[in-house]
Amino acid sequence: MAQLFFSPHATAGEAPLPEVAVAPADPSLLRDTIGPxxxxxxxxxxxxxxxxxxxxxxxxxxxxxxGGGVAEMLYRIVRYTRGAGVDARWFTIEADPTFFALTKRLHHLLHGQDAPGPPLDTHAGAYYAAVGERNARALLRSVRPGDLVTLHDPQTAGLAPALRRGGVRVVWRSHIGSDAHNEFTDRAWAFLRPFLDSADAFVFSRARYVPGWLAERQIAVIQPSIDPLSAKNRPLDDHAAAAIVRRMGLRAGGRARERAFYRRGDGTVGQVRRRPVCLYSVSPPPAEAPLVVQISRWDPLKDMAGVMSSFAAGAASLDGAHLALVGPDVTGVSDDPEGGAVFAQCVDLWGRLPLRSRSRIHLVCLPMADAEENAVTVSALQQQATVVAQKSLAEGFGLTVTEAMWKSRPVVASAVGGIRDQIQHGVHGILLDDPHDRVAFAAHAGGLLQDPGRAAALGAGARRRALEHFLDDRQLCQQSALYQSLAVA
Structure with missing residues (x-):
């Protein structure tokens, strides 16, 4: 078991917490997409x-x-909130790798899954409290009594008691959870409850994620959403998308020294200059080859290795297709200590596959240095995919599914967590009843590759579903209602 050693210099000290610079955007920009x-x-x-x-x-x-959906979502929601004339701010906590090892274990437990990591004993509780207290004290240098603060996920729950003592109204939002409460979720809630008892309200992505001890508290169910105007989701010319995918090494062809251009959010022309940080590939997929793509963090619950094994075993239905497993640079996600190990496991599995299978599977780590360039690269990969996969073993919501649906891609995904709220099987995509069923995954993906008409119909249904239910205006309205209720209480 890993041991926890708290250092008074490992987290935020007396300086204010880092604030993320976010330029405002007028919500009226969404009008052409969502209607009057x-x-x-x-x-x-x-x-x-x-x-x-x-x-x-x-x-x-x-x-x-x-490095994750929460950070991307916060940037968008804060910028629209600021654009509406509300003084909205975004801060990030400071902590050391040991703290993030502890919170990553809590992350898995809240998903109902056991995981190795630091024990959740009294020493861990004291350490977690000390980190939260120091970060809260630093935040209170920038926050006034009466302000409304939303703390996101297990990493931040420890700030709640000190913020409430400082006169701040506190919302805690959990983007993760499990429909089935078990000994693992119970263990996580027992650890977090002393810190959360002081919060004013709670937000969950699904009603079934709410633990019983919160039954009498103020609860809002707010599902995540996407911004149709962001770099990841605004329209991208097919030629530009193809050029970007070729630059990533995931399509053969193209001209020598081909450039991959796109339009930035400020209207200027950008160019995808960076190549993958890591690329494991025998050779690029042929230009005409069907491409199955899963884009996720290198997290064991995303089951990248399981997708690879399923694809390698499904030779009959997937013959001629290629698989791209795409994730962030594992050094670029500070709060996820497992990324490097999971990616290394995938590389090891890839290296042990027969050459015939290995030549049709590609592992990619995308650079994180330029957020907009990273986002447009993800967009191009989703747009160029013949089928998008999300074979997660557990999922809080699954914004990568929403993004693919918005791009009219047929999706094969596990029937877990918030994915089930997005996709009606056979209407908006394909749901895999058992995420561990590798044979069924290959059969579903292969079936869509062999039936382009059905794939197109599912993609069209997916686009309609995303437009009606999962764009940012809906989340902004729900969030505004919650904050109003707290402000007048």
Whole structure:
């Protein structure tokens, strides 16, 4: 078992917490996508929030600025909130690798899965409390009494007691959870409950994630969403997408010294200059080869290795297709200590495959240095995919599924967590009842490759579903309603 050694210099000290710079964006920009009726509802919601807040601010706190769906979502929601005239801020906590090893174990336990890691004993509780207290004290240098602060996920729960003592209204939002509560979820909640008892309200992505001890508390169920105007989701020319995918080494062909251009959010022309940080590939897939793509963090619950094994074993239905497993640079996600080990396991498995299988499977780590370039690269890969996979063993919500649906891609995904809220089987995509069933995964993916008409129909249904339910205006309205209820309480 790993031991915890708290150092008073390992977390935030007396200096304020780092604030993430976010430029405002007017929510009216969404009008052309969502239509005038929804735009009017959004304007009323954020206008109502603005009027009740007065000088008070809304503040989000999480553990990292990059490398996952929460960070991407916060950037978008904060920028639209600021654009609506609300004083919105975003801060990140500071902690050492030992702390993130502890919170990663809590992450797995909240998903209902056991995992190795530090024991959740009294020493761990004291250490976690000390990290939370120091970060809260640092945050209170930038936060005023009466401000509304949303703390995201297990990394931040320890800030709640000190923030409440400082007169701040506290919301804790969990982006993860499990439909089936078991001994592992119970263990995580027993650890976190003393820190969360002081929070004013709680947000979950699914009602079934709410633990029983919160039954009498203020709960909001708010599903994550995507921004149709972000670099990852705004329209990308097919030629540009193909050029970007070729630059990533995932398509053969193209001209010598071909350049991959795209339009940045500020209207200027950008160029994808960076190549993958890591690429394990015998040779690029032929230009005409069907491409199955899973884009995820290198997390054991995303089951990248299981996707690879399924694909390698499904030779009959997947013959001629190629698989790309794509994730972030494992050094670029500070709060996920497992990324390097999971990627190394995938590389080891890839190296032991027969050459015939290995030549059709490609492992890619994308650079994180330029967030917009990373996002447009992900967009190009999703757009160029014949089938998008998300064979997670557990999933809080699964924004990579939403992103693929918005791009009209047929998706084969596990029927776990929030993925089940997004996809109706056979209408918006294909759901795998058992995420461990590698034979069924290969059969479903292969079936879509062999039936382009069905794949196109599922993609069209997916696009409609994303438009109706999973764009940022819906989340902004729900969030505004929650904050208004707290502001007038």
């Amino acid at each position: 009726e929804r735009a009017a509802g959004l304007d009323a919601a954020v206008g109502g929030l603005r009027s009740v807040l007065g000088a008070r601010r809304v503040i989000d706190v999480n553990s990292t600025t990059a």
